[in-house]
Amino acid sequence: MADSGHSSDDSSVDSRDANGSQDSKLEFSEDEETLITRMFNLVGERWSLIAGRIPGRTAEEIEKYWTSRYSTSE
Incomplete structure (x- = not known):
């Protein structure tokens, strides 16, 4: 029974690993970057529209x- 309590500690470590791997998803190919820039110039901050043109990408990933990349600090 003591082993059951120990395994719950392991799951919290796994969730930390999952959060760290999200940063690697922000790597975009040169073609994706070009398409995002062109689409942004056409439609603005309509992330879901832009994501619809890039297979496997979500609106959240593109917005992040x-x-x-282009945050304005005014």
Whole structure:
């Protein structure tokens, strides 16, 4: 029975690993970057529309990429 309590500690470590791997998803190919830039110039911050043109990407990923790359601090 004591082993059951110990295994719950292991699951919290796994969730930390999952959060760390999200950063690697923000790596975009040159073609994706070009498409995002072109689409942004056409439609603005309509992330879901832009994501619909890039297979395997979500609106959240594209918005995070854009804000990390082109954030304006005014």
